[in-house]
Amino acid sequence: MMTVFGAEEGHYALALACVLALAQFVLPLWGAARRRQFLLDLAPALACAQLLALAYSFLSLIICAIEDDFSVQNVAANSAISKPLLYKITGVWGNHEGSVLLWALILAVCGGAVALLGRGLPLVLKARVLAILGGVSTGFQLFCLLTSDPFARVWPAPPDGQGMNPLLQDPGLAFHPPVLYTGYVGFAVPFAFAVAALIEGRVDAAWGRWVRPWAVAAWCFLTLGIAMGSWWSYYVLGWGGYWFWDPVENASLIPWLTGTALVHSAVVVEKRDALRIWTVLLAIASFSFSLSGTFLVRSGILNSVHAFANDPARGVFILALLGIVIGGSLVLFAWRAPSLSAGGLFAPVSREGGLVLNNILLCALCAVVVTGTMYPPFMQILTGRTLSVGKPFFDATTIPLALPLLIVMAAGTMLPWKRGHLAPVLRRLRLAAFVTALSLLVGLMMLEGILPALCAAAALWVILSSLTDMALRIAPRLDRASTWRARLGAAGQRARHLPRAIWGSSIAHIGVGVTVLGLTGMSQARHDVVEIGIGQTLHQGNLDWTLLAVRQEKGPNYEALVADLAVARNGRSVAILHPSRRDFTSQHQVTTDVAIRTNLMRDLYAALGDAHGGTHDGGREARYVLRLHNNPLAPWIWLGGIIMALGGGLSLTDRRHRFGAPMKQGRTNAAMEGA
Amino acid sequence: MTVTRTVSQRRMTRKTRRLWLVLSCLACFAVATALVLNAFSSSIVFFMAPSQVLKTPPAPDRVIRLGGMVVAGSLRRTVQGQSPVNLFQVTDGQAAIEVRFEGILPDLFREGQSVVALGTWVPGKDFAASEVLAKHDETYMPREVAEALQRSGKWDPRFGKPPSAESWNTMTRNEAQASRANSGSPLP
Numbered sequence: 025m026m027t028v029f030g031a032e033e034g035h036y037a038l039a040l041a042c043v044l045a046l047a048q049f050v051l052p053l054w055g056a057a058r059r060r061q062f063l064l065d066l067a068p069a070l071a072c073a074q075l076l077a078l079a080y081s082f083l084s085l086i087i088c089a090i091e092d093d094f095s096v097q098n099v100a101a102n103s104a105i106s107k108p109l110l111y112k113i114t115g116v117w118g119n120h121e122g123s124v125l126l127w128a129l130i131l132a133v134c135g136g137a138v139a140l141l142g143r144g145l146p147l148v149l150k151a152r153v154l155a156i157l158g159g160v161s162t163g164f165q166l167f168c169l170l171t172s173d174p175f176a177r178v179w180p181a182p183p184d185g186q187g188m189n190p191l192l193q194d195p196g197l198a199f200h201p202p203v204l205y206t207g208y209v210g211f212a213v214p215f216a217f218a219v220a221a222l223i224e225g226r227v228d229a230a231w232g233r234w235v236r237p238w239a240v241a242a243w244c245f246l247t248l249g250i251a252m253g254s255w256w257s258y259y260v261l262g263w264g265g266y267w268f269w270d271p272v273e274n275a276s277l278i279p280w281l282t283g284t285a286l287v288h289s290a291v292v293v294e295k296r297d298a299l300r301i302w303t304v305l306l307a308i309a310s311f312s313f314s315l316s317g318t319f320l321v322r323s324g325i326l327n328s329v330h331a332f333a334n335d336p337a338r339g340v341f342i343l344a345l346l347g348i349v350i351g352g353s354l355v356l357f358a359w360r361a362p363s364l365s366a367g368g369l370f371a372p373v374s375r376e377g378g379l380v381l382n383n384i385l386l387c388a389l390c391a392v393v394v395t396g397t398m399y400p401p402f403m404q405i406l407t408g409r410t411l412s413v414g415k416p417f418f419d420a421t422t423i424p425l426a427l428p429l430l431i432v433m434a435a436g437t438m439l440p441w442k443r444g445h446l447a448p449v450l451r452r453l454r455l456a457a458f459v460t461a462l463s464l465l466v467g468l469m470m471l472e473g474i475l476p477a478l479c480a481a482a483a484l485w486v487i488l489s490s491l492t493d494m495a496l497r498i499a500p501r502l503d504r505a506s507t508w509r510a511r512l513g514a515a516g517q518r519a520r521h522l523p524r525a526i527w528g529s530s531i532a533h534i535g536v537g538v539t540v541l542g543l544t545g546m547s548q549a550r551h552d553v554v555e556i557g558i559g560q561t562l563h564q565g566n567l568d569w570t571l572l573a574v575r576q577e578k579g580p581n582y583e584a585l586v587a588d589l590a591v592a593r594n595g596r597s598v599a600i601l602h603p604s605r606r607d608f609t610s611q612h613q614v615t616t617d618v619a620i621r622t623n624l625m626r627d628l629y630a631a632l633g634d635a636h637g638g639t640h641d642g643g644r645e646a647r648y649v650l651r652l653h654n655n656p657l658a659p660w661i662w663l664g665g666i667i668m669a670l671g672g673g674l675s676l677t678d679r680r681h682r683f684g685a686p687m688k689q690g691r692t693n694a695a696m697e698g699a
Numbered sequence: 700m701t702v703t704r705t706v707s708q709r710r711m712t713r714k715t716r717r718l719w720l721v722l723s724c725l726a727c728f729a730v731a732t733a734l735v736l737n738a739f740s741s742s743i744v745f746f747m748a749p750s751q752v753l754k755t756p757p758a759p760d761r762v763i764r765l766g767g768m769v770v771a772g773s774l775r776r777t778v779q780g781q782s783p784v785n786l787f788q789v790t791d792g793q794a795a796i797e798v799r800f801e802g803i804l805p806d807l808f809r810e811g812q813s814v815v816a817l818g819t820w821v822p823g824k825d826f827a828a829s830e831v832l833a834k835h836d837e838t839y840m841p842r843e844v845a846e847a848l849q850r851s852g853k854w855d856p857r858f859g860k861p862p863s864a865e866s867w868n869t870m871t872r873n874e875a876q877a878s879r880a881n882s883g884s885p886l887p
Contacts, residue, residue: 083722123823156701199774370716372716380723382718384724384727387728388727391728395735396735399739410745410746410764410843410846410847411743411744411745411746413738413742413744414741416738417738417742417743419743420737420738420742421734424730425731431758528822553780553781553801553802553803554781554782555778555783556781558746560781562781614806631803633804634803647778649803651802651803
């Protein structure tokens with residue numbers, strides 16, 4: 025049979041994409057330097073061609089996986105005939121080679137998006153941005169081709185694949201990597217804009233307006249990706265935890281912190297033409313952290329010296345690539361940044377001042393997380409002592425920095441640009457402040473510990489002040505006595521006319537508050553590990569957990585032990601949970617399948633451990649280990665993440681912030697001016 | 700009050716404004732540094748192999764990561780009230796320490812395979828583990844455990860797969876006998 029999407033075809037398409045990316049890197053830069061119009065015009069076409077080639081390549085790999093072509097090493101190592109179709113597809117990016125290819129594909133999608141959506145951009149700037157994206161693409165496609173070829177064949181082809189880690193056989197994890205990668209890679213666009221601006225030696229308000237939507241879009245995806253990852257670890261790992269401060273998780277948090285700072289400082293560039301050099305640096309930093317996060321940590325250079333030693337070529341290639349991209353852009357920054365003139369002035373108490381404070385605190389948070397993540401491996405190399413830092417370290421360092429950030433966040437959005445006064449803002453927030461103070465008192469009495477009460481109050485303060493801000497903005501003037509209906513109509517009118525960016529930022533801030541409330545709730549979570557027999561009950565506060573029965577079930581590629589667990593609150597039945605334990609026969613691996621019942625205010629969370637004594641099928645004397653959690657406000661953590669991303673998405677639909685919104689000057693005019 | 704503030708802000712020159720910015724940056728990073736140093740002094744967790752723990756016991760309230768191989772046949776389970784208790788021994792081929800853990804052992808926990816336990820140790824008592832980690836598959840061993848075994852001279856990861864569970868048990872037994880014999884003899 026003739027194959028159209030075979031391994032060799034995919035491999036060829038990947039090589040073709042790499043060549044196209046190289047052309048996309050070199051030709052437009054050359055054209056911009058020599059002012060050759062046709063070379064500049066070539067950039068969008070090359071970006072689209074590269075995207076098509078790479079999409080073809082990725083599709084080929086997916087088809088190899090669907091067709092169970094075990095002569096492809098990657099498929100043989102990570103798939104199996106018995107695997108459900110969905111996981112055959114998603115398994116393509118569940119391993120190193122496939123994930124690098126996905127990474128490259130998303131980068132190409134970003135390039136294509138700039139080419140197609142950035143119609144209003146000046147020609148030279150657009151060509152340079154696409155060239156930088158092409159350059160990064162070239163590097164990673166070479167990495168894919170030379171050191172981690174996803175299309176390598178194996179001979180003789182095994183009759184069946186080795187299957188995938190059962191932990192990864194989960195819908196949450198299937199879609200977590202693409203979303204997270206889109207977030208990581210999305211910061212390549214602001215990075216490319218920053219480098220292009222450095223080459224041009226010009227950063228102005230228009231640049232800020234062009235960069236901001238890309239930064240916001242990447243930030244939304246990263247936020248969603250982190251939330252999905254955290255949710256996955258919550259319900260799959262079965263420990264009832266949502267964040268373990270492990271290097272891989274921190275690697276996603278670090279670019280999120282700088283990315284959040286970037287989204288805010290880009291506003292200052294756009295509106296006030298200030299903080300320009302700083303914003304360029306943040307754009308470079310966000311992408312650099314994304315890159316080093318995905319590749320340094322995942323390739324195991326920091327985490328495990330052995331993974332590095334196992335494949336020196338891969339490690340050295342990654343280090344060289346990171347060195348070129350990060351080092352190169354920083355050298356360019358050091359060389360060109362002084363030539364960018366300082367921006368506008370502003371008073372400490374002003375919207376800009378608030379945003380600067382936001383940036384300082386976010387960067388301090390970022391520095392703390394970087395220190396906590398990098399210190400252990402460095403001490404390991406320097407002194408040979410193995411040590412680790414965990415939750416106690418990060419709690420003690422991040423919370424004191426996050427609290428002032430939350431407090432400032434509320435008032436910042438209500439300050440006017442350039443120069444403002446705190447007193448009128450505080451006067452408008454007096455109701456919110458009163459309720460917050462009240463809640464702090466209640467929190468101190470109800471919650472365990474002072475810190476959770478402070479965090480909860482700060483989160484409430486953010487939510488209430490954001491709501492107050494929105495209410496004041498849409499409240500109609502009350503100078504004449506009008507009917508309720510008329511007032512509501514007027515408020516609706518004003519709400520519709522309010523820029524969507526303002527709605528977006530308020531909603532995103534509310535999302536932050538919701539997440540912090542969720543985190544605070546989880547600090548009050550309670551769990552018990554028990555070993556009970558059938559018919560026995562655990563009393564946990566006002567909850568009674570009763571083990572009704574345990575039975576065996578058969579799944580497509582596993583056998584499961586399923587428990588029926590009745591939960592009653594104050595004697596009234598609330599839910600019946602079915603935690604189970606899956607034994608994947610092909611891999612001799614066992615996974616716990618957690619049962620969660622949520623009413624949005626608290627999660628009942630149960631995990632089944634192993635059985636002891638008696639027979640497995642529910643003999644009288646059999647006893648089962650159960651882990652039973654009562655997690656207040658747990659879903660709010662991820663709900664807040666979704667609200668944040670929604671807020672970001674809403675501000676993207678603002679007419680003024682659409683990608684490549686048209687600028688005032690004529691197109692060709694700006695092109696020549698920029699060159 | 701508002702009026703005076705306005706006047707003072709107008710008087711601010713470019714230089715004073717920049718100074719304000721720099722000072723707030725410095726203040727913030729000073730606070731961050733202080734927080735980090737403070738947290739480092741109290742919440743760093745060191746990794747130790749059983750022989751190290753016996754040689755240089757950590758402070759009784761100090762949390763450490765104890766790592767090594769689970770001695771085959773050493774796992775015992777009991778129940779206290781309603782909570783399950785796991786007792787097992789961890790060895791690096793030179794010495795073994797009894798670990799006591801209340802809770803569910805991870806799915807990948809196996810006798811004769813590597814493990815890391817988080818907890819405190821008081822001489823003469825069991826290691827009280829608050830957390831047991833075995834998040835690695837059959838072919839992978841945590842780096843710190845591999846290095847501890849390498850340091851104990853019992854296995855070098857560069858030379859192939861780790862020895863089987865039985866050979867770890869014999870190694871530990873032989874070492875214990877040897878050290879007993881050593882302490883009995885007047886000279887090393």
